[in-house]
Amino acid sequence: MGRKATVLGSSGLIGNALLNYLLADDYYSEVHVLVRRSLEIFHPKLRQHIIDFQNQESYREAISGSETVFCAIGTTMKKVEGNHDEYRKVDHDIPVMAASVAAEEGVFNFILVSSVGANASHNNNFYLKLKGIVEESVSRKNIPQVQIFRPSLLLGDRKEKRFGERMAQVLAPVYSIFMLGSARDFKPVEATAVAKAMLAAAKQQTRGIFIHTYNSILKLAGK
Template sequence: MTKTAIIIGSTGLTGSHLLKILLNSEIYDKVISFVRQNTKISHPKLTQYVVDFDDTDSYKEYVEGNDMFCCLGTTIKKAGSQEAFEKVDLTYPLQFARVAATNGTKQFSIISSIGANAESDNFYLRTKGKCEEELRKLPFQSISIFRPSLLEGNRKEFRLGEKLAKYVMTLLSVFFIGKLRKYRPIKAKKVAEAMYKIARQNTVGFHVYQSDEIAELAK
């Protein structure tokens, strides 16, 4: 049986890798992508909807598929405020997830972050943790949470903080062994591969994959 995949965030670093994987996959004969601006990507399997992420009515009837993947995200700096960040990393994923659950999607996979924790003092990690907790309440067959460490890959935009973090993490990476292995930076492509691999396994329940497990899955 072939299936339909739904993706949000397909224009981003990780999402663009995942979109390619889904389009080349033999298990999906249709891929539906929701974007905020038209892209030049065209593929026989791909249906792309340009929607208003603030307005569920603009997309809810099109969220029809077996497996949904969320690679949405921003930074507080890029979004301009904590409120704007929260919209992209919490409100939008949850709104899409609720619509997908209502429309019968079975599997939901999302990129969260290493250290995500709804009780954290750190706003970024608290937002990611809250998103995980809210998703857990939804009636999907499976919810897969991917918590990568610093993402590596060729980004269109320059992010000074990430460049510095990558430099420091690379210097420290010899110490990231044993339980600290999950702090090693990870290629965005590997995260996409791991998301696909787990979706293929048709799992049941709520699962959290730490960065070192994501790296193992992608091997």
Template sequence: MSKTAIILGATGLTGSYLLKRLIPDKRYGKIILFSRSATAIRSSKIEEHLIDLFELGRHRDKFKADVVFCCIGTTQNKTPNKEIYRKVDYGIPVTAAKLCAENKIENFLVISALGADPKSRFFYNQTKGEMEKAVLQQEIRNTFIFQPSLIGGERQEKRPLEFISKQLMKAANFVMFGPLKKYQSIHPDSIAKAMQKVAVDGYEKIRIESDEIKKLAKDHD
């Protein structure tokens, strides 16, 4: 029996890779997208809803699936306003998790970040950590939190500071081994592969760090 998947953030960097992977996946018969803007990808499997994601809770009647992939996220450079940043990186994933609980969706996979910690002194890590805590409070049966390091790949919009950071991380990757390996930058397609695999096979841990994501992606090839 084919499954229905929901993707939040399908027009983003990682979400777009995930969408391209789920379309040919015969295990999925329908892919529901909730986005602010339309994706350029076309498929008979796609059911697209263009909405204000800050108002996601108003669409609970359409929020029905077997698995939800939450690929929502921004950066402090792109969204310097802390209130808006929190609405994106905390508000949307937590609302999605609450909808999963309400609609009895038992599989929720969400992208967080390496270093997420509700007690962190850093706003970015603190927000991600608080998001993880709130998501887990929904007690969704199969919840998996992906914690990538800096995500590589080319975005459509230009982010000069992020581009510089990525170039530095590429250079640093060559000296990051052993315990430091998880801090190497990661390609968004690796995250997409890992999410696709874990959605079907599960995983031994709820939180999956960047080096583990890479290993899952490699095993999925």
């Protein structure tokens, strides 16, 4: 019997790259995605589940029997019009509900995309505090292996255009050369590298909680 993986956030920058890698790689024989609307992707390994993301039970069919759950889901303040409660429903509730179901269904590893600087004690930054809370919640679930990825600015072509992020990407090669030591964690990284690193991490069988920042992301990605 082959391995099964489940992906949340497959339409995003990292998630889309990850999905392509998963479909091209032989490690998983089935790849299930949880989506709000059907993806225009067709592949014999791919199974799409259109669900209500606010209903935890609707996650179960896709996650049941999975060896790995990849969670790269997230939104922006622009999409939720600055509403913190709506933001939490996506960036907090969905990963935590997915991890809860994964634990109940005996999933071996949960691979989570977080953010550099995530810290549940960070009271001056809503985004970083929320990411830290999610990390802690997921890590407390009864899942043998949890891999947390903390990238900084993501490089790549988004479907959604973000002017500020695009300008940062243009300037990234200039300011990155000055980011040394611990500042390296804040260097921009290709979304494809993060996705490749997530797949490599998922193939490891060591139990525990692992946190990956810039250097370890590149190492896992073979950069």
